[in-house]
Amino acid sequence: MAADLSDERAFWEKRAAAWERRIEALNLFSDDYGVPAMDALGVRAGDRVVDIGCGPGTTAVELARRVGPAGEVVALDISEAMIDAARRRAGRAEATNLRCVVHDLEAGPIEESFDAAFSRFGVMFFPAPERAFANIARSLRPGGRFSCCVWGPVGDNPWMFVPTLASAGVLGANLTLPGPGEPGPFSLADPDRFESLLANAGFNNIVVTPVNSSRVITTAHANDEVRTLLEVGPVGEAFDGADGATRQRAIDSVIDAIEPFRDGEGWRLAGSAIVVSATSNA
Numbered sequence: 001m002a003a004d005l006s007d008e009r010a011f012w013e014k015r016a017a018a019w020e021r022r023i024e025a026l027n028l029f030s031d032d033y034g035v036p037a038m039d040a041l042g043v044r045a046g047d048r049v050v051d052i053g054c055g056p057g058t059t060a061v062e063l064a065r066r067v068g069p070a071g072e073v074v075a076l077d078i079s080e081a082m083i084d085a086a087r088r089r090a091g092r093a094e095a096t097n098l099r100c101v102v103h104d105l106e107a108g109p110i111e112e113s114f115d116a117a118f119s120r121f122g123v124m125f126f127p128a129p130e131r132a133f134a135n136i137a138r139s140l141r142p143g144g145r146f147s148c149c150v151w152g153p154v155g156d157n158p159w160m161f162v163p164t165l166a167s168a169g170v171l172g173a174n175l176t177l178p179g180p181g182e183p184g185p186f187s188l189a190d191p192d193r194f195e196s197l198l199a200n201a202g203f204n205n206i207v208v209t210p211v212n213s214s215r216v217i218t219t220a221h222a223n224d225e226v227r228t229l230l231e232v233g234p235v236g237e238a239f240d241g242a243d244g245a246t247r248q249r250a251i252d253s254v255i256d257a258i259e260p261f262r263d264g265e266g267w268r269l270a271g272s273a274i275v276v277s278a279t280s281n282a
């Protein structure tokens, strides 16, 4: 039986509009991790690739470009609204070799013959990761390649925890911090646990590479950049529901809280991730 994904799906359905609206700003930071992860996949022209937890479709469109007209990309996500956003992006990019589908990988593999599977920050939310990674392995042909990036430990990612904690009280957001290994942005931060999940799921040649970057918030655009962080993240729903004055107080409280991170014409908050690549045994 598949795990109950209803809460997870509901969370992402509600965040999809903000992700689509803010995706170019998000890409500026996510690319620091997503590009090395995609390069590690070694995609070739003509490959068939699946993009897991594709969100509004940025990486799926880039994969479609890399595999070229002889290849094919399937972008999958549990959220219908994210998939609608990915379809709009694919349409604008005229990516006719890209198909976008709603799919729950915990319920079963999507197909059995992809050359490669990719994910940019889309595989940390599985309630039953053992089953999900086994289904990813089963979606690949024997020798098929997998690569992804996932966040490192929460304490190494002030870009997320400082704004979230600084604004949660002002917004009255009900935050439940997941325990170690529980579904959430930091669930795969422990490389040993992630390696053993992958090995048990049917992967070998597992390579883990730390990637460190930082999220820069500029003084000139501080209001808008902090707003982006709040809209797309864990306090997003509370931010959406707050009145204008409360939203501004939340933004101001974040700007106060990031002061220790000041660096030149703005603030620089560290972001720590790992890029993980592997090959399917099956």
Ligand SMILES: C[S@@+](CC[C@H](N)C(=O)[O-])C[C@H]1O[C@@H](n2cnc3c(N)ncnc32)[C@H](O)[C@@H]1O
Binding pocket: 005, 008, 012, 013, 030, 052, 053, 054, 055, 056, 057, 058, 059, 076, 077, 078, 079, 082, 103, 104, 105, 106, 119, 120, 121, 122, 123, 125, 126
């Ligand atoms: C942090 S966002 C990343 C989106 C996109 N990969 C990007 O980098 O722009 C995580 C995405 O994973 C999706 N997701 C969460 N749980 C999932 C699951 N069980 N199966 C498929 N997608 C899932 C969410 O709907 C969301 O679009």
